[in-house]
Amino acid sequence: MLRSPPRAFVMNPSRNFLYGVVALQANFIDSAHLDEFMAVCTDWNADQNVSLADVFIQRGWIQPSDKAHLDYLVERRMQQHGGDDSATLTNIRRDVERSLTMLNRATAPVTPSRSPGSPLISLAQIFAAAPQQERYTRTHLHAKGGIGQVWVARDSQLSRNVALKELLPDQSSNSVFRARFLREARITGQLEHPGIVPVYELSYRLGTQEPFYTMRFVKGRTMRDAALVHHKKRIEGQTDSIEFLTLLNAFVVVCKTIAFAHSRGIIHRDLKGQNVMVGDFGEVVVLDWGLAKELGRSENDDAIHPGIASDRKTQEAELTLDGEAVGTPAYMAPEQAAGRLDLIDERTDVYGLGAILYQLLTGQSPFTGTAEEILKKVELEQPVAPDRHWPEVPPTLQSACLRALSKEPAARFTSAHDLAQEVEQWQEVQRKKVEEDLRVSQALYHSLVENIPIWAWRKDLDSRFTFVNNGFAHGMGLKPDDLIGKTDHDFFPAPLADRIRRDDLHVIETGEIRRLTEERSPDEKGPRFVEVIKTPIRDGRGQIVGTQGVLWDMTDWKRAEEALRESEGLYHSLVESIPICVWRKDAKGRFTFANTGFLANFGKTPEELLGKGDDELFPKDLAAKYRQDDAHVMKTGQTFRVVEEQIALEGRRTVEVIKIPIRDSRGEIVGTQGIFWDTAAWERARRNQTIAKLE
Numbered sequence: 001m002l003r004s005p006p007r008a009f010v011m012n013p014s015r016n017f018l019y020g021v022v023a024l025q026a027n028f029i030d031s032a033h034l035d036e037f038m039a040v041c042t043d044w045n046a047d048q049n050v051s052l053a054d055v056f057i058q059r060g061w062i063q064p065s066d067k068a069h070l071d072y073l074v075e076r077r078m079q080q081h082g083g084d085d086s087a088t089l090t091n092i093r094r095d096v097e098r099s100l101t102m103l104n105r106a107t108a109p110v111t112p113s114r115s116p117g118s119p120l121i122s123l124a125q126i127f128a129a130a131p132q133q134e135r136y137t138r139t140h141l142h143a144k145g146g147i148g149q150v151w152v153a154r155d156s157q158l159s160r161n162v163a164l165k166e167l168l169p170d171q172s173s174n175s176v177f178r179a180r181f182l183r184e185a186r187i188t189g190q191l192e193h194p195g196i197v198p199v200y201e202l203s204y205r206l207g208t209q210e211p212f213y214t215m216r217f218v219k220g221r222t223m224r225d226a227a228l229v230h231h232k233k234r235i236e237g238q239t240d241s242i243e244f245l246t247l248l249n250a251f252v253v254v255c256k257t258i259a260f261a262h263s264r265g266i267i268h269r270d271l272k273g274q275n276v277m278v279g280d281f282g283e284v285v286v287l288d289w290g291l292a293k294e295l296g297r298s299e300n301d302d303a304i305h306p307g308i309a310s311d312r313k314t315q316e317a318e319l320t321l322d323g324e325a326v327g328t329p330a331y332m333a334p335e336q337a338a339g340r341l342d343l344i345d346e347r348t349d350v351y352g353l354g355a356i357l358y359q360l361l362t363g364q365s366p367f368t369g370t371a372e373e374i375l376k377k378v379e380l381e382q383p384v385a386p387d388r389h390w391p392e393v394p395p396t397l398q399s400a401c402l403r404a405l406s407k408e409p410a411a412r413f414t415s416a417h418d419l420a421q422e423v424e425q426w427q428e429v430q431r432k433k434v435e436e437d438l439r440v441s442q443a444l445y446h447s448l449v450e451n452i453p454i455w456a457w458r459k460d461l462d463s464r465f466t467f468v469n470n471g472f473a474h475g476m477g478l479k480p481d482d483l484i485g486k487t488d489h490d491f492f493p494a495p496l497a498d499r500i501r502r503d504d505l506h507v508i509e510t511g512e513i514r515r516l517t518e519e520r521s522p523d524e525k526g527p528r529f530v531e532v533i534k535t536p537i538r539d540g541r542g543q544i545v546g547t548q549g550v551l552w553d554m555t556d557w558k559r560a561e562e563a564l565r566e567s568e569g570l571y572h573s574l575v576e577s578i579p580i581c582v583w584r585k586d587a588k589g590r591f592t593f594a595n596t597g598f599l600a601n602f603g604k605t606p607e608e609l610l611g612k613g614d615d616e617l618f619p620k621d622l623a624a625k626y627r628q629d630d631a632h633v634m635k636t637g638q639t640f641r642v643v644e645e646q647i648a649l650e651g652r653r654t655v656e657v658i659k660i661p662i663r664d665s666r667g668e669i670v671g672t673q674g675i676f677w678d679t680a681a682w683e684r685a686r687r688n689q690t691i692a693k694l695e
Helices: 007-011 013-026 031-046 052-058 064-080 085-107 123-128 175-190 223-235 241-263 346-362 371-380 395-404 416-449 470-476 494-510 554-574 597-600 620-636 679-694
Strands: 136-144 149-155 160-167 199-204 211-215 221-223 276-279 284-286 455-460 466-467 514-523 526-538 544-553 580-584 591-594 639-647 651-663 669-678
Touching: 013 052, 013 064, 031 284, 052 064, 136 160, 136 371, 160 175, 175 211, 175 514, 175 669, 211 526, 221 223, 223 241, 223 346, 241 276, 346 416, 346 526, 395 416, 455 470, 494 514, 494 526, 494 544, 526 554, 526 651, 620 651, 620 669, 639 669, 651 679, 669 679
Parallel strands: none
Antiparallel strands: 136 149, 149 160, 160 211, 199 211, 221 276, 276 284, 455 466, 455 544, 514 526, 526 544, 580 591, 580 669, 639 651, 651 669
16 A cells, blocks of 8 residues: 655655646535636645645645545655656646536536536646746756756656756856857757757756756767777777677768858867767767857857846957967867968868868877877877878878878868768778688688588578588588478488487587597498588677588598507517517617617617607617617618617617618608617527537
8 A cells, every 4th residue: 555755755846736627627626616726736836835735624625534535645646657746747637627627617617708518617727837947957067068968868758768968067157158159059959960860859947947958868878988998809800890880880971060160150179089970770960069160150140048137248259359368288280279260161171071080090199298289289290190100091081181180171071972082982992802711711612612622511590501612512412402492401310300309509608629530331441431520600709600511531541540549560570579679769779669679678668769869878879889770761761670788678789771761652761660679699599400400
């Protein structure tokens, strides 16, 4: 159940009046008292020290017990409109009018002064007694400038958020600033263009008569902030070419917006990245026309609002004095910095546009320092070339930027439209170049995938084929067109198609490369094997938009690998069972293999031998001889055979050594292989074998 409203509710003027309207609408007030009701409301509006409810009780129109019920009805109506008393009053008007009309028709007698069916009292009369209130409720401060500030405000009549601009409190009494503010509202309101935020209303605050105007509120960020973010990411190695092109597109919109203003005889005079808003949904609007000038019109012609008293001198005060710099120093044209107002024209704005472009290209303004230092630089120094800040600045854009920033107005672009056209032409050249590079890239891609023995395909996020090469189509026994737009479920058994789809989803969700080897139906030689690699496809922003896959038959390689393993098994079985020592070395003379006999002969473990050279294992003179023998084999490719003395764990002995070259698949010598055996032990074994045969 709704509780009674607090004291603040009762004493609020708007809600108090709403209390009376609801009482009238709910028939708590008899029709005989309607004229008196108007008088009561008028008197109460002049003296609001008591609540209307108490007045109604005193007059006997309602009983004290009725008050709680009326409180309930008022709060219910308020809840229907979000607790906004202004919105509630606005929306209740139609209901009141309908109720009054029905009431008058049912009860009013016909008199010579009133025709049948005419209302006893008009809606306008009733609401004329309502306390005056502001249409806009300021919610929070959005931005603050040199002389003005912008609020986000709620429009109670249209139930929408707007931007409300007004003078700063400490500037509101300054007649020059006030005139400039009014001129800004008037000029902005006259410029109807998508790139200029529309003005809804110019009005004055109740009581103080301080001017304000409302306009569309654009959510987003300034072009300056967007440029700073882009270059911060660039410096961190996260260059986003799409973001840069988006900023250039927004810049072109700004140029065309200024060109429109120029066609209406208006120059902005304060163009900078902070005064351009790039909306969250692609809007680009030029803000802050407070320093705008109407060509052919004296800046002293701006009228002071007639409702504000001021003397003649105040009304004629110059808004801008010759010899006075007007604008933002870092973005001022030289003629602005020098205070040469007689030289300011459309090309002054072209300079400002050049300064904005400079910031887009470099992430900073053309000149930096204190305001005084910047003004001197603007007049006397040339800006540092943009490619000194960022070497990859496109030469065409740099040339356009520096031309717009020329010291002499005659050297700049004649119009903002010409500057826009220069940037657009560069964009068009880049677009054609990208298209040509794409065409060449696609031609190379298709030439590759159609001439190597693989299956290749691409799929969208729903695993529908968007491309297949001839190898894929031939392997499926179909034409490429038969596969496009279809999924694996159209061709394969459900279990296999489901598994393929899971693999696709894994790649899409994780962005990882998926690599697997699959066994297929065997042929007469045994099982067949294929290798599949799936990779994500990304768009220009890095978003995954599909998958790409390649497949090749690796059965022959698998069989060769198996044969190699079998051959290596036979080799190792042999060298580990014969009574000889076997080793291998790479091209640098490092041991890469040694059989058990070799390791035992020198008392080494594999860890102690492998990767070592002769210098680390044998006396200096023997190591030198071994290296010389290896070099001879590597150089000549011939077998080396010698009988020599050897020092092993068992002491000195005579061994026979054979060294041969190791060749790779191309026939290149990549190392040596050697064997040796003890000739005395071999002779003893041969003699014992002969004796055994004779016996």
